[in-house]
Amino acid sequence: MTALAHSTLDTVTARGPISEAVLGRLRGHADTAPADAARAALPAVVDAIRDDDVQLALFLLYASSYGSLPGLDPELEWDAELIAARRILEESFEAALRAQVPQPESPEPTVDAVGRALFSLAAADTGPSLSRYVAKKATREQIPEMFIQRSIYTLREADPHSWAIPRLHGRAKAALVEIQADEYGGGRPDRVHAAIFARAMRGMGLDDTYGAYVDDVPAITFASHNLMSMFGLNRRLVGAIVGHLAAYEMTSSIPCRLYADGLRRLGYPEAVTDYFDEHVEADAVHEQIAGRDLAGALAEDHPELLDDIMFGASACLTVDGWMGGHVLDAWQRGESSLRTGALA
Template sequence: MRLPHPRGPVSAAVIDALGHPCPYPLAVPPADGPVDGIVHDEDLQLALWTCYEMHYRGFDGVDDDWEWAPSLIAVRGALEERWLAGLRLLAPPVEVEPDAVPSALAELVAADDGPSLAGFLQRKATLEQFREFVAQRSVYHLKEADPHSWGIPRLEGSAKAALIEIQVDEYGGGRVERMHSELFRDVMRALDLDDDYGHYVDQAPAVTLAVTNTISLFGLRRSLGGALIGHLAAFEMTSSLPNRRYGNGLRRLGGDATATRFYDEHVEADAVHEQIAAHDLCGGYARQHPEAASDILFGATACLAVEAEFGRYLLGRWESSPEPLSRTA
């Protein structure tokens, strides 16, 4: 993947520095001010996304040693503090007894009143709108499951076993043709989209990057381990029904069985994963770490809140302008 185009002073400083061999002086203008609406802060979300990407696949021509360069870690840390503060505003604390974590997660999901992106895609979306949805989602789905995998070495016992059971399924049980990220490539190819990793990052608005930045933040900070598994549980618990709708929407638009397999697979797989995630993973972790119960709920609430922002953004965009996105060529 190529380095993205900067969207402001912070992302410009980070992207410029990454263009040089490490070490290289990296100075970032200090940021302060309110953090509400930070989910739509183009400069911050892209800068953070770029910092995180050094821990995943990196960028073409960028020195991989930047991953642990103290100057880049310092920038990331400062951005994370603001992003985390913004997430805490979006996802107010929920008090919960450790034994009640699975039922509290179910209540949270049942009370979710985010916009029905899935209903629109099922019944109304044009082919061009569905393509845009898929292009936006590719920023996450082409590394589907990777951000939650950061949790594996931080867990132990039954919670670890539960996360492994989910992740093994996400990675197709070790068969590349069943890996969810590869199934997503089938969706992209069927819609004549470019399935190169990171291809649509420059066209992804802040809120799309924020979806992945939320999980990377929780995954890469061990202190947020409870939030990471709570995020995964909310992800899985709100997946089966929307994915059936996405699949039906794509069928309505002419998608064949190969094109819709990604969505059809998620209907079945995530009905299983949601049980494992709520009861074995989060319930098990809360028994091991009673003090982390509210962190689990924070991660779940943050997941639903950022997803709702993403849904509102896309539905709002389609309402106001039918033109496809083209931020940069």
């Protein structure tokens, strides 16, 4: 197994003309303006959600805002060319999401009605379960792939949703801060959820540097993370990021128990299972806060955001379902879910 895949901005490989132009601009030597590259290439893109070039380019553009990859120049965070390219790509990505993600019926804009609607939506998500497969069938060869796929979001866990904090007010803001405080360890650096996941990756002999496996994950993995970043970074989509978090928390506790059960079945130590064990109890509490105190209160205070709250929840369930389905389908075919031989 290749334990260290340590990456910097200079080692990321472009997947087409858009990501090539974005990488060039971020590295300080672009031959083509990223916005021009996006305008030229997008007409030929069949599905922006699953297009490697589009999703890698968006991931890199959002990484500039997070400062998450080594080698990113902070002076380029608000570079006009990069922001123009991001807006063009976001329009294409959002249009594809609106076309492919079901828009649930919106309930009455009350705390109780929205909470019940979100719990019902999450309960109706009965597609193929990666967590059940891990609990009962996954092999020790497959488990590292699961960690690599999850690392794109989980090593930055909670950060996309935190963009919403300054955009909320009153009880919705208080509810989000309550959830995020737990995500960031409640004042204990060693219990920050991203840090717990990083320890688990190290315990498996994997590189816990953020972005170490950028070249290995498919477009749909980027899409799951880019979805959150787009919702969080665009103030007009604050309802969607709130709905996304509600659905995410509502579908976390039981799967995390199954993941932990599968890891113990395969003999992994507590250092590896700790992340999932932590979420069994924490997310059982968070789902109530997110569904009612956060999403329900926001809808009650701002009924005009209700449709986007429901859309954000549906997008979370749908896109994460596509990502999990990609991994599960590959494993059931006896293949790797990764693009390249990361674990060869």
